[in-house]
Amino acid sequence: xxxREYLRYGGDTACLEIRTxxxxxLILDAGTGxxxxxxxxxxxxxxxxxxxxSHFHWDHIQGLPFFKPLYNPALRLSLGASQGAQRDITxxxxxxxxxxxxxxxxxxxxxQVTTIGFKGDVLRLDSLVIRSIPISHPNRGLGxxxxxxxxxxxxxxxxxxxxxxxGGGVFEDYAAFCKGADLLIxxxxxxxxEYPQRRGWGHSHFADAARLxxxxxxxxxxxxxxxxxxxxxxxxxxxxxxxxxxxxxxGPRCVALAQGWEMELSG
Ligand SMILES: [Zn+2]
Ligand SMILES: [Zn+2]
Numbered sequence: 234x235x236x237r238e239y240l241r242y243g244g245d246t247a248c249l250e251i252r253t254x255x256x257x258x259l260i261l262d263a264g265t266g267x268x269x270x271x272x273x274x275x276x277x278x279x280x281x282x283x284x285x286x287s288h289f290h291w292d293h294i295q296g297l298p299f300f301k302p303l304y305n306p307a308l309r310l311s312l313g314a315s316q317g318a319q320r321d322i323t324x325x326x327x328x329x330x331x332x333x334x335x336x337x338x339x340x341x342x343x344x345q346v347t348t349i350g351f352k353g354d355v356l357r358l359d360s361l362v363i364r365s366i367p368i369s370h371p372n373r374g375l376g377x378x379x380x381x382x383x384x385x386x387x388x389x390x391x392x393x394x395x396x397x398x399x400g401g402g403v404f405e406d407y408a409a410f411c412k413g414a415d416l417l418i419x420x421x422x423x424x425x426x427e428y429p430q431r432r433g434w435g436h437s438h439f440a441d442a443a444r445l446x447x448x449x450x451x452x453x454x455x456x457x458x459x460x461x462x463x464x465x466x467x468x469x470x471x472x473x474x475x476x477x478x479x480x481x482x483x484g485p486r487c488v489a490l491a492q493g494w495e496m497e498l499s500g
């Protein structure tokens with residue numbers, strides 16, 4: 234959403250940039266947030282990037298056609314996606330990049346795109362070690378745990394902790410995957426009061442995200458995938474309620490992720 238009530242948390246859909254200690258860039262998801270990131274990366278003259286997609290729902294890929302580096306013939310993009318087989322990535326994105334919905338076919342993008350079939354194996358990128366877990370979400374997908382030198386970040390969005398979708402895990406699987414992470418970024422789209430009407434839609438309420446953070450003993454919890462209709466004021470109230478579920482000392486700190494938010498994790 235846009236407008237005065239949405240300025241703080243903004244209107245972009247999912248996109249996260251991670252920089253390694255050697256300044257190598259990893260991007261998670263290609264929601265509309267990737268447009269501004271692409272402009273910045275193009276200005277920096279970067280010619281090597283890696284992008285991992287958690288899944289193919291529109292809000293996670295819709296920024297990709299407007300990602301400026303794709304139109305640079307010198308760019309080498311490694312593109313990894315949730316459902317493994319290389320032809321899946323090409324086939325699905327081929328449907329988003331083709332006339333009449335977009336003028337440039339995926340196969341004719343100027344950048345050199347190679348795909349990574351992610352099948353539960355470990356991916357290494359510069360100093361990063363990346364592991365994945367199936368999310369509990371319609372049409373499946375992956376969450377990622379990214380480690381560098383003993384520090385770790387878990388990105389688990391579009392994940393319904395109270396309901397096991399086909400191919401997904403249960404709460405205990407996610408608790409084990411997140412164990413001891415320095416930062417857990419988790420879907421907290423709903424309040425517990427809203428959730429019963431939206432059960433089965435593939436998203437969690439903040440109390441489940443807080444429970445996961447507590448059980449897994451993470452250092453910080455980042456609430457993510459805010460409901461598109463929630464105003465800044467309502468999101469702040471949700472954040473306050475979520476903080477009340479976390480211990481005051483020694484437990485996870487909690488933030489609601491917003492555009493431009495940054496956190497240093499290197500040791
Ligand atoms: Zn989704
Ligand atoms: Zn989503």
